[in-house]
Amino acid sequence: MHNIFVYCEIDEGQVADVSLELLTKGRKLANELGCKLEAAVIGHNLKGIEKEIYPYGVDTLHVADDKRLAPYTTLPHAHLVVNLFEKIKPEVALFGATSVGRDLAPRVASKMRCGLTADCTSLVIGDHKDNKSGKEYKSLLYQIRPAFGGNIIATIINPETRPQMATVREGVMKREIFDKTHKGSLKTIKAADLLTDDLFPVQILERHMEKKKINIKASPIIVSGGYGVGSKENFELLNELAEVLGGEVGASRAAVDAGYADHERQVGQTGVTVRPKLYIACGISGAVQHTAGMSESAKIIAINNDPGAPINQIADYSIIGNIEDIIPKMIKFYKKNTK
Amino acid sequence: MSFRIIVLAKQVPDTRNVGKDAMKADGTVNRGALEAIFNPEDLHALEQALLIKEERKDAEVILLTMGPPRAAEIIREALYRGADKGYLITDRKFAGSDTLATSYVLSMAVKKLAPFHLVIAGRQAIDGDTAQVGPQVAEKLALPQVTYTEKFTEIKDEEVTIRRRLERGVETVSTPLPALVTVHSSAAQCRPRNARLLMKFKHARTISELQEETKDYTEMLNNKPYLQIDEWGVSDIDAGEEQLGLSGSPTKVKKIENVVFAAKESIVLSSEDNDIDRLMKELIDSHVVG
Missing domain, CATH: 3.40.50.620 (HUPs)
Incomplete structure (x- = not known):
């Protein structure tokens, strides 16, 4: 029993x-x-x-x-x-x-x-x-x-x-x-x-519940994309990685302006400030307007094909290469190592 | 009879500001080096009690804290802001108490202060973030509980109305008194110290503190008995020893791993399989993901 x-x-x-x-x-x-x-x-x-x-x-x-x-x-x-x-x-x-x-x-x-x-x-x-x-x-x-x-x-x-x-x-x-x-x-x-x-001593007199909203602030893991992601289709890869890791997708202002992601996912000075356990910055150069909203993340992984991108300076890990190549590998090896 | 409000508060290490001096050479936190502060949401709880006191002349605010002798500091902080009295619950036998044993001790101390109308506590403390002690004290005292309070919208002799802040909305509830209420950080900020009260209570001391003092407080305490902060141990609250400390705590800590904050020196990886494999393994092993 x-x-x-x-x-x-x-x-x-x-x-x-x-x-x-x-x-x-x-x-x-x-x-x-x-x-x-x-x-x-x-x-x-x-x-x-x-x-x-x-x-x-x-x-x-x-x-x-x-x-x-x-x-x-x-x-x-x-x-x-x-x-x-x-x-x-x-x-x-x-x-x-x-x-x-x-x-x-x-x-x-x-x-x-x-x-x-x-x-x-x-x-x-x-x-x-x-x-x-x-x-x-x-x-x-x-x-x-x-x-x-x-x-x-x-x-x-x-x-x-x-x-x-x-x-x-x-x-x-x-x-x-x-x-x-x-x-x-x-x-x-x-x-x-x-x-x-x-x-039943406690009586509910009034209740206002809001519809479920995307709340990237509360997510312990954020996979975020910038203009360097290149297309809406490539942003789909970020969704996949976020889903596998149990996280949310974030975006830089440039990515939101380019229509790759919704505004409510925007991280940075004009978006939300986040402090997740893990922040994976994909194709984000690391302008201060963006890093202001995420630099306090406990761990930062930067994926970028530019070794000189400023994001690498605040990252714990910098992976140099293309996201189309790297993200599927991250998913694959995450799955392999958690089995 | 006064409208008695008991505020439960905790002194906690300030885990939100882990500065450089609090880091050990190996990148782990030196907990002893963190500043001890009034738990933030407990300050919000105190403010709610003080707001009620402004509204009701018959209200009396008593702060209750359990902790080591130095936790008397937060009692003085509460007195400076308008609390009427404070009690320090301290005993070596409390060491190692988990939330269940802690709520047992607090509930026994609260019983000593009966009759009361409200017990108000912060939702959670920043060192453990469990939010368990409030509801557990309520259960031990067989009181109704209202968690996540943002505002008392109405105070009557035998009933209060409260607005609660939930994850995705707000709810207004009424509860008969006495009741236990926990306060959310979206509630009003606590007022600052009042200069007059600071002067009045700056010499308030517990017995343990008086033993450490070189100055003779005897005459001052005779003239101003309100400067004596009461200190209670196991026997003062009639607590059963089997229910406190380690023996009264069903949860045991099996293992503690320090999260290591390395200096920011990027590890540069390629997109090769073995690099990515190694990275994902590290993230899983250090509980960052998984």
């Missing part, structure tokens, strides 16, 4: 991207551990939601459908999740590091008195030996995350408590359909029986 669990968040009537990414990761972890993947959706008007979720490899889907469960408020969702955990006793429980997940997961962890790691960038299965007690633990979840303003990378484990809980930001994990024809089983959570009036 000790399975992997994913809390699926509903965003404008659909399963949130981050939840699908977590299901993808959860399926892989379940395969590695030889257990099942379970998930829960809590909300209202959820009929047919399983069709979105099963292809990601979910074996058991728990659904709580009640008018009072949407929009999200903390206490009823936390109550239902805790109740479910007490029944199904998951080994691992994953939540999106969203406004909802970061509100819900700590409340649940506190109630369960179990460990929770926020904003993990990597989740891996591994063993552990406690040096003091000599006790050995098999197949723990290594929860890897940056801390201390990104100056350290910490590997956190929860040896004794279950579930091992973690949150992960949108875009950090890859999203991949496991099997289009995969079918799980549906279990109804009897929300009406479980929800009591005292769980």
